[in-house]
Amino acid sequence: MTPEEAVAEQERLRPLVRPVADPDLDVRYAAGLDVGYAADDRLAAAVVVLDATTLETVDTAVVLGRAEFPYLPGLFAFRELPPLLRALERLDVTPDLLVCDGQGLAHPRRFGLACHLGVVTGLPSVGVAKTPMGRFDPPGPERGASTDLVDGGEVVGRALRTRAGVKPVFVSVGHLVDLDRACAEVLRLCADFRLPETTRRADALGRRQLE
DNA sequence: GCGACAG
């Protein structure tokens, strides 16, 4: 697939994104997804499903593979989505929410990894990125404080302080949730660290597989 | 035209 074809694919799928609250959404199980890379082209796609209340790990899956698409800003999903989908297929517990390592609507074409994963799986999803795709004013220093993440004149997400006095994370909607709910769920998944437990455990799992 | 550009 060429970068041009990848962009066309994003434009084709973008109308399917539903950035709205599902009134019946009950997040009992939240999945963290992450891909780790070795020095060569090997990668490990990891998914960890947590009980969203107790933060206990209830299921995990890892897939080893090779990078088939280069990292290109705006086309990140075409590198990580294929192995992540393979890992998701190996789960026994179906998650109620996918917590992705990257952007959702906070993307040049409003179709980041979290949107893409949500649409192709049909599952609610949110993006939690470590760096912003847009502008923001620093949120207050207390845990839970947030400000708008703005790009191209629109609010595409939120800078969310998950730990007092620590750099915020950047939350944007993926699919089948609204921004308020997305932030509330992310905050709930952040226990003692800046990043949600979902992401941290998936990252650790993928990294171990590459040793 | 130039710089910036998730992981």
Next chain:
DNA sequence: ATCTTGTCGC
């Protein structure tokens, strides 16, 4: 992404 992870202090 990867380089050890996260925290504390100037």
